[in-house]
Amino acid sequence: TASDPHLPEWARRLPLPLGLLGADQIIAVSPTYAAEILTPAFGCGLQDFLKTRSARISGILNGLDIQSWNPRTDPALEVRYNFVNLEERAANKQALQHQLGLATEADVPLLGLVSRLDPQKGVDLVVEALRQLAEQRWQAVLLGTGDKLIEQALRQLEQEIPGRIRTVLTFDTHLARRIYAGADILMMPSRYEPCGLAQMIAMRYGCVPVGRATGGLKDTIIDDPNPTHSTGILFKEPDVKDLVSALRRAMALYSKSAIWPLIQINGMRQDFSWRRSAQAYAALYRKLLAERNSEAEVA
Numbered sequence: 001t002a003s004d005p006h007l008p009e010w011a012r013r014l015p016l017p018l019g020l021l022g023a024d025q026i027i028a029v030s031p032t033y034a035a036e037i038l039t040p041a042f043g044c045g046l047q048d049f050l051k052t053r054s055a056r057i058s059g060i061l062n063g064l065d066i067q068s069w070n071p072r073t074d075p076a077l078e079v080r081y082n083f084v085n086l087e088e089r090a091a092n093k094q095a096l097q098h099q100l101g102l103a104t105e106a107d108v109p110l111l112g113l114v115s116r117l118d119p120q121k122g123v124d125l126v127v128e129a130l131r132q133l134a135e136q137r138w139q140a141v142l143l144g145t146g147d148k149l150i151e152q153a154l155r156q157l158e159q160e161i162p163g164r165i166r167t168v169l170t171f172d173t174h175l176a177r178r179i180y181a182g183a184d185i186l187m188m189p190s191r192y193e194p195c196g197l198a199q200m201i202a203m204r205y206g207c208v209p210v211g212r213a214t215g216g217l218k219d220t221i222i223d224d225p226n227p228t229h230s231t232g233i234l235f236k237e238p239d240v241k242d243l244v245s246a247l248r249r250a251m252a253l254y255s256k257s258a259i260w261p262l263i264q265i266n267g268m269r270q271d272f273s274w275r276r277s278a279q280a281y282a283a284l285y286r287k288l289l290a291e292r293n294s295e296a297e298v299a
Helices: 009-013 015-022 031-036 047-052 083-100 123-132 148-160 173-182 198-204 215-220 240-254 260-268 274-298
Strands: 026-028 057-059 110-114 139-143 165-168 185-188 208-212 233-235
Touching: 009 015, 015 047, 026 031, 031 057, 031 215, 083 110, 083 139, 083 173, 083 260, 110 123, 110 173, 123 139, 123 148, 123 240, 139 173, 148 165, 173 198, 185 198, 185 240, 198 208, 198 215, 198 260, 208 215, 208 240, 208 260, 233 240, 240 260
Parallel strands: 026 057, 110 139, 110 185, 139 165, 185 208, 208 233
Antiparallel strands: none
16 A cells, blocks of 8 residues: 555655556666665665565666667668678768868777766766876767756867867767767766666667666676677776776777777677567566466465
């Protein structure tokens, strides 16, 4: 009932907590986030209640529309490609650099950000991290719109490090696709990320994600001690120090021509389709239906 002692008083008048109370199963959009919501940091005041329902909480990753997000057929790209002819991807980097007025240098790592500009996404960490990495060779394209203070900080950063950063403060799906196909590294330093799609899209397009080990980022990015088995890079804490360290590691791997393409191909070969997710949902629904039928027979 709505008088469940574990449900906070404020939650007893809101439809979402009451829905969680009455649900046969609570499904988060990633396995890691399903565990995170049981903690004070992620539970938003419902963690104690959710712990009482932990046996009925599971996580299933969201999927991608792999027909739409397909570098082999994407009309937004300068040159279409897949992991078989990965070397042709370089033309998209060159085209993106040219479009944004960056020097068309193939050997300089191009860092990308495609995000809502919000503290949740850790974009403020990117600003300070790039400032601390100014002595290294890199370029960056930052696409998004949102928090006005973050927008202002990105504009200021572009002026501080001239000729190397392009900030595009708008919502532009066409440019986003060109960034996924042209950038070498995608930055996702999220403070929390229930699932996240940008890292999946990036991997599908051969853009290596650097993400915080939270939520769906932790579940989809493989950061193996042997980098030839990795699909990206994860870092633990949502702070500038860890992000800087992760970006340094990414750029060091980028310079290793025998390893970097293997990381790209590993990511491109991952199955992030809705077919995989739908099969998991279908299996869960069948289990719940069998339980319901079994209860009815006993009654």
